[in-house]
Amino acid sequence: MLLLHVSDTHLGATRPGNLREREMGFYEAFNEVVDIAKISSSKPCQVKILATIAWKSGDSIILRDVSGLREFKIKGSVGREILRLPCETSIYVEGLVEGDYLEVNKYEVIYPSKLECCETDAEDVREYAFNYHMYVGRPRCFKVIRTISILSYLIRNALIFEGFTELQPPILGWKSDPGLRGASKVKVSLYGSEYELHSSLIMYKQIYASIFEKIFYFARNIRVEPAENFYTGRHLVEFTQVDVEEAFTSMQESISLAESILKKVVKEFLNNHADLLDSSRIEWLDRTFLTEKYPVITYEEAVDLLTQHGFELRRGCELPHNAEAFLGEYYGTPVWLTGFPSTARGFYYIENAEKPGYNVDWNLIVPEGHGEVLDGGCREYRVEELEKRIKSTGENPSEYQWFLDIVSKGYVKPTCGWGLGLERLVKTFHGLAHVGFATPHPRLPGVIGP
Incomplete structure (x- = not known):
């Protein structure tokens, strides 16, 4: 039925x-x-279809409309005329559908196309970055873009169900997140003053979570990554981060929330939108994400494990991408990595009172080489400690005076939160080779398309 x-x-x-x-x-x-x-329906039926040719090969055709994609085997001489039309041609069709077969009685070209070829997808992410408009209507890219939309909807719903309030993200500000791990920020001049485009909303998250207690943003961030980060397959210059923050909570509670949200989103996606994924991805997501509680290891435990397996690491520094990838494969499920050295992170993390020199913070590492998809921590909210942390990172406290003034007046309360990389999550869902394929507007380190 x-x-x-x-x-x-x-x-x-x-x-x-x-x-x-x-x-x-x-x-x-x-x-x-x-x-x-x-x-x-599997029963023969007369149909009227208004759609666009998304792909064709031999006697097979994929038609695209607002409801998605549908593949048919074409029957009849009139139908063979459609197979000779260029991809991206919009057509009106009347005919008989029986199972996967479409016998065309008549058709009309509604809007012509001059596209010469649509049988292949972009395999080179540089090609996709410069000519994404040629590929997004093809089945693979179309499904990826639909996945972005659906995951955004599911994440929003899950957070709102938990009592979170969504806020509209700012793009421009006095001073943005300094903890960029090798990237730099974009500065612009407006009205005779210099401002920064936001690389993260960390300070705004602290302010508004102190008022509403539970908040989130779908933030568009920009970070000028080193050109060599193009080759990690995980970095974008312009990206979307689901920024979540909550007052009066703990690391354990925040990790538990993030894990439950992620599992709920994966389960709902597989239950209702699995047609957007290859069968191998459906099985992998189910086996990998919908498991029991994800393992939790500390930074020091991770360094010890990686050293035992031949990695040469500097304690007190961020783990390299290949080390993160190893951890994901070692556990075979998402794994929480907690307690990074204070010297490796931004000033806004609170130090672990029971383990000086280490933060109350965490990352979620996923298998298959996708690495970190979520970064979180509990925030420093004491103005004297914030000033010390800012100086220890080599930053000038006066550049953050606007935030320090707000903190000093008691507006900022204890909060914890996390940021989920939307494009990285989409990359993981589809098993994409590069995160550039997980966005309709790829802006890659060293490669900026139209």
């Missing part, structure tokens, strides 16, 4: 002017669902 749901949410963002318009809009939405039901 095929069940399809229709409600007035199918009317989109349009606000009907009167009840008659609302009624007719609902009927149109209902008829659209009926058409989808016909196409999805």
Whole structure:
């Protein structure tokens, strides 16, 4: 049995002017669902389709419309004419659907295309960065872009269900996050003064979590990564971070929240949107993410383990990407890495009172070489300690005076939180070779497309 749901949410963002318009809009939405039901049915049925050719090879064609992608085997001489049309041609088709076969009775070209080839996807991320418009309508890229949208929706819903308030992220500010681990910031001049484009919203998170207690942003950040970070496959210059912050919580509670949110999102995606993934990815995500509680190891335990396996590491420094990749493969599930050295991180992390020199912070490392997808910690909220930490990192406290003044007046309370890299999560879902394929507008270290 095929069940399809229709409600007035199918009317989109349009606000009907009167009840008659609302009624007719609902009927149109209902008829659209009926058409989808016909196409999805295994019984022969007459159909009318308005779609765009996304891909074709031999007698197979994939049509794309607002509902997604559908592959057909074409029958009949009229249908073979469609197979000769260029990809990205929009067509209206009337015909008979039986299972995976479409026998075309008649068709009309609604909007022509001059695209010469669409059988292959971009394998070189540089090619994709400069010509993404040529590839996003093809099945693989189209599914990735849909995944971004759906994951954003599922994450938002999960956080709102937990009582979090979403805030609109700022783009411009006086001073942004200094803890960039080798990247630099973008500065702009406006009205005779210099400002920074945000590389993170860490200080804003602390301020607003102190007021609303539970907040999150879908923040668009920019970091000028060293050009060589192009080759990690994990770095973007412009990226989306789901920034979550909560007041009066602990590391254990914050990690537990992040893990439960992630598992809930993965489960809902596999239950309702698995058609966007290859079967191998479905099995891998289920086996890898929907496990019992993820293992937790400290930075020092990780260094010891990595040293035993031949890695040459400097204690007190960030772990290199290949070391993170090893940890993910070693455990075979996401693994929490906690308690980084204070010298390796930004000034805003609070120091562990029971282990001086180490932060109350954490990363989530995932297998298959995807590395870190989530970074979190508990924040320093005492103005004297903040000033000490800023100086210890070589920063000038006066550049953060606006934040220090807010902290000194008691506006900033104890908070913990985390940032989830949306594109990195999409990369993980699809098993992509480079995170540049996980965004509709790739901006890569040293490679900036249109």
